[in-house]
Amino acid sequence: MAPDLPIEERLVASGVRYTKARRAVMAELFRSAGPRSAAELYQAMRRSIPLSSLYRTLMVLERVGVLTPHHGSRGLTRYEPAEWLSGHHHHLVCVECGSVEDVAVSPADERRMRGLLGSIAGRVGFEPGGHTLEVEGRCVRCS
């Protein structure tokens, strides 16, 4: 479920309102098992919000930092709650149907990952910030 209070604080601090439509989008994304595109949300929410408003909503929510965009197969942009809200995780991308699912990362694995990042980026004088790991494979339904 969407932790409304910290989200609302964040929006208000940025001078925007936490409206019904915005709450509905956050709720839908928290209900989802992975990032969702505007079109997917549009369907899931029974067209209750016009597409253009949906896009604007996503833009606002991204700008204030409660949503993170991901650019996936076919060039679609999918959104999900920012990591400070949902915790760090990675993605499993099905090479068959293109669906994307979240996977949690254990603290031990995350530690290993940080070590790796330093080793990889360090060699080219690139200061590593966040990272995105997508594991390709076949999802349960497609295999």
Place this chain on the structure above:
Amino acid sequence: MAPDLPIEERLVASGVRYTKARRAVMAELFRSAGPRSAAELYQAMRRSIPLSSLYRTLMVLERVGVLTPHHGSRGLTRYEPAEWLSGHHHHLVCVECGSVEDVAVSPADERRMRGLLGSIAGRVGFEPGGHTLEVEGRCVRCS
């Protein structure tokens, strides 16, 4: 430089020709330090190939498996030679300007990565195939 022979074999085996335009695109991509979008190639190649043909070329080269697409910021699709041609590597994505650069991965790091992948995907019954790692940060020019 583009290893023309294995590429040509691959195309011919798929029943398509390795034409001048296709060679030029492969050459340009091998010359690049990271994945390139159709628009970037169009510029780099001095508009010598019409955009629509360029897109068709990229489609064919992807279909036969000599190019791999990457979907980046702003929804742009960038291509680079498939890993069986160029070797495995990861990407450094500049959060400032959106540019993407390749980084090689040492055998040791790659081994660590494989271990991690198994640990991450294994827990959800997902059979891990390839993977994509993007490290975000600020590139040399932007920092």
Place this chain on the structure above:
DNA sequence: TTCCTTGCAAACGATTTGCATTGGA
């Protein structure tokens, strides 16, 4: 009253496609 939000329609930019033409084996 003052801004923020919304809806609708039109505009955009990236990519794709129809069709007639060209070119290579």
Place this chain on the structure above:
DNA sequence: TCCAATGCAAATCGTTTGCAAGGAA
């Protein structure tokens, strides 16, 4: 000769924006 490949223009698709109307503080 024959089918793949090309160029151009028009069509698509996801996404963004202008503008007038609606709503909350």
